[in-house]
Amino acid sequence: MTEIYVTAVMPCLNEANTLGICIDKAQRAFRDLGIAGEIVVADNGSSDASVSIAESRNARVVHEPRKGYGSALMAGIAAARGAIVIMADADDSYDWTSLGDYIRKIEEGFDLVIGNRFKGGIEPGAMPALHRYVGNPLLSTLARAMYRVPIADFHCGMRAFTRDAFLRMDVRTPGMEFATAMVINAAQAGLRIAEIPTRLYPDKRHRPPHLRTFRDGWRHLRFMLTYAPDWLYLAPGGLLSIVGILGMALLAGGPMAAGSVKLGIHFLALASMFALLGANVIGFGLLARLIDARRNPIAANSSFGRLLSVFTLERGLLLGMALAASGLAIDAWILFEWIARGYGDMAGTVHIAFVASTVFLLGVNAIFGVFLLNMVREERTP
Structure with a gap:
């Protein structure tokens, strides 16, 4: 034949x-x-x-x-x-x-x-x-x-x-x-x-x-x-995070004004939302990259795969705990100030309290997120 x-x-x-x-x-x-x-x-x-x-x-x-x-x-x-x-x-x-x-x-x-x-x-x-x-x-x-x-x-x-x-x-x-x-x-x-x-x-x-x-x-x-998590998640998530973090840094000390344009608590709330949303989207992107690495050995050996080998569960936990502790420390300082002032009005600390709460939430998200990422990574490893 x-x-x-x-x-x-x-x-x-x-x-x-x-x-x-x-x-x-x-x-x-x-x-x-x-x-x-x-x-x-x-x-x-x-x-x-x-x-x-x-x-x-x-x-x-x-x-x-x-x-x-x-x-x-x-x-x-x-x-x-x-x-x-x-x-x-x-x-x-x-x-x-x-x-x-x-x-x-x-x-x-x-x-x-x-x-x-x-x-x-x-x-x-x-x-x-x-x-x-x-x-x-x-x-x-x-x-x-x-x-x-x-x-x-x-x-x-x-x-x-x-x-x-x-x-x-x-x-x-x-x-x-x-x-x-x-x-x-x-x-x-x-x-x-x-x-x-x-x-x-x-x-x-x-x-x-x-x-x-x-x-x-x-x-x-x-x-x-x-199957393009960099485009779908990481790029927009990174942009949202950068805008959010910059906005919080600028408004942490109080309202800002540039001529007739005034930026106050509402813009700080928007910046906080961007930072939290961006962090969550980045987390989804990292999870998608891990899943893609299981499906595609080429992705597993990419620069992202090498980055994951450095960014271990323990290092992720340290980062999350550092963020959460920083947020709690600022909130604790505000609490002590409130007590020291006789439980009076604390309107001047609203902006920094907003930032502290956001940083704390970012830390908690990171702690739980790295455990989820590690579960997927451990499943990928024989």
């Missing part, structure tokens, strides 16, 4: 009008390249003639009952026998005869090769204007910034990769966000990623598109934010 070199995986849901065209093109590419290839059609519950069309052309059909673009692709890739897997849609929007460009990049040593539709060209009518000029560029820009992956088109559906690389990506997302998850996971796993120009054509389907602009756009964004 001839050993399969390349597997073409086509996710399919009611693609009877175009599936045969795509299979024929892929088979022609195999013949022209002189390689042993197979075609796997990952059927996601088609109710038309898609399955019979695939079988009549000697394609192998894999049935995946769990709905979703990602679910279909995971089933098809799991069934692949080739050392190299190439995936693309079955609606004839990608040129299945261009497999050679992808295969050559894999043979050069890249683990994942992604098409770039913006460099390869987008035919008129192939992509809605909202996707072309807003959705895809915006989401791709955010993903590049969050994950430092130099890929211009995160959502191109035509890709090639080795089976071993896909296992290392560990992609588990069932929906359209599969495309984003693949690139992010590949980058975090340290895989070599290349991008090549790929032309996008108008699809030949006679049915509504499976893609839902806002639903699927949100799923991509949701995935990116969920």
Whole structure:
């Protein structure tokens, strides 16, 4: 039996009008390249003639009952026998005869090769204007910034990769966000990623598109934010904390005035809220980073992982206790002043009392927070 070199995986849901065209093109590419290839059609519950069309052309059909673009692709890739897997849609929007460009990049040593539709060209009518000029560029820009992956088109559906690389990506997302998850996971796993120009054509389907602009756009964004704790938690939490601490430092001694602008107790309350909120958000971010380190060994060996090895439970407890003790010490001083003044009016100490209470709460939060972080860290350690 001839050993399969390349597997073409086509996710399919009611693609009877175009599936045969795509299979024929892929088979022609195999013949022209002189390689042993197979075609796997990952059927996601088609109710038309898609399955019979695939079988009549000697394609192998894999049935995946769990709905979703990602679910279909995971089933098809799991069934692949080739050392190299190439995936693309079955609606004839990608040129299945261009497999050679992808295969050559894999043979050069890249683990994942992604098409770039913006460099390869987008035919008129192939992509809605909202996707072309807003959705895809915006989401791709955010993903590049969050994950430092130099890929211009995160959502191109035509890709090639080795089976071993896909296992290392560990992609588990069932929906359209599969495309984003693949690139992010590949980058975090340290895989070599290349991008090549790929032309996008108008699809030949006679049915509504499976893609839902806002639903699927949100799923991509949701995935990116969920696994980017620095952006979602640590950056905004740090900003809130800095603003809050500076505000408390300026107003601790009493109201301030700059010309006609007066800053009093209300702004101190706002600064206190920012400091407490920022500390809590940072705590969530640290917890998210720990959980991510359990999921992703690359994250565990990052600079954050090294920082955690220095910032032990005991050091966190010392920090929390120092903050709590400082807050209590200031409150104790205010209490003694009140007694010394014969239990009279203490309006002049309201600002410093506000600051003391905030510092005390920050310390208590830190004490309980480091125990939670340590529990997750100990669970991560064998």
